[in-house]
Amino acid sequence: MSINIQALLAQLLVGLINGSFYALLSLGLAVIFGMLNIINFAHGALYMMGAFCAYFLLNLFGIGYWWALILAPLTVGLFGMLMERTLLQWLSGLDHLYGLLLTFGVALIIQGVFQNYFGSSGLPYAIPDELKGGVNLGFMFLPIYRGWVVAFSLVICLLTWYLIERTRLGANLRAATENPTLVRAFGINVPRMITLTYGLGVGLAALAGVLSAPINQVRPLMGADLIIVVFAVVVIGGMGSIMGSIITGFALGVIEGLTKYFYPEASNTVVFVLMVLVLLVKPSGLTGRAT
């Protein structure tokens, strides 16, 4: 079989880009699940809100991409914290099913509202001027924006990992994930930490949405399509480690990309096939701790 290097690398790049989104989103999901014990089905809708936020910032206020990278996660993050305070906090201690159903319902509402105003078709969002064009690497042509997405996502993922695994704040978060009652009995305001953690996870989703806007179109259902794959990624990676979520996200993106080159018919299903295999062999996921 002759390998068309150009086509392979092109698919690899697409795979890395998708992997970036998988990593950012599964990271947020893992952090939320660890801390709140909620399977956040609203994650895809919040990713979509991030993209729309960037769109509104540009088209209503003339605020461009670079500001959107900060403002959209902050805005959607605040919305997420409001959601946590008004809806999610009442589910604490209940079976996972309730969190799943509630956030699923919220996702449907959010998506329904956006569909009502914007229909199902996509809205355009331009690549910022500074990131337009491409660079010829010799073995392939690399569009600058796409390279930026992968690099920036990696940096954000690593910063998040560092925050959680290496800082005092992260230690508080890890401890509260393990034993929130005891952490609170030391004098730490755990409910506030929980709200902020949800905001962090949501902010990561919204950031992914902003990154995604110039590549994919800004559409109300953009998150719904993505979230199913992200859940499969989370199942495969397990909730056990932050680094595990990041690596699994990127790796599965690449695997998907490679499958698209070598056996395109399977590219839509390869992640789910892997998920089934992992569930059969190690249900807690590759890095998960068996509970």
Next chain:
Amino acid sequence: MVETTTLDRTKPASAGNALLSVRDLQAWYGESHILHGMDFEVRTGEVVTLLGRNGAGKTTTLKSVMGIIGKRTGAITFDGHDISRASSDKIARRGIAFCPEERGIFASLDVRENLMLPPQVRPGGLSLEQIFELFPNLRERLKSQGTKLSGGEQQMLAIARILRTGARFLMLDEPTEGLAPVIIQQIGRTIARLKTEGFTILLVEQNFRFAATVADRYYVVEHGKIIDGFANSELEANMDKLHTYLGV
């Protein structure tokens, strides 16, 4: 208020005021009514021990004071403040520190992070150097994962981390449970040392031989109520009664 309670029969060693005052404390775990009206007090600078059989409600009492029990009623006053309705983080910030029976060392944190986790609630907490002086083993294990420590080391870590906070009222739940005699002695020395530094300690202990080395007063708990109390000086005289209460 006018009834003679067991409190009147105990003569505390120190003449301090009541730092913790508990009146008619009732508590529930879900549907189970565990405490049926606990009445006791702990005066500043004292070491008071709650004795009693398993299931008597000793741990539940500590948890009720700390505010981590499901439902509680009654009057709990600490340092002049009513804490009977307060959330546990607010109670901790009043200057109370709790060392649970299961120790609660976090597996996802290393020893140093475990040690540094509880925030300072009062000035004057022990410095790291002072803590390593009390518990030299901890200095070498700082980078180990918290739960990789032995039972004795975990107990020392659990006590060490609350000493950092500056809280002057400590509640220790079965600190010697399951530990080797050598470690138990070390913990006894630590508590004695804390006592000389003016700490007030509420201790739950099954091992009353150990408690006898540090306690000023005892209360006996049975079925969620205080049924007896005596000073340390009266311990020998009450030995037979104690054996009956504890079923040993």
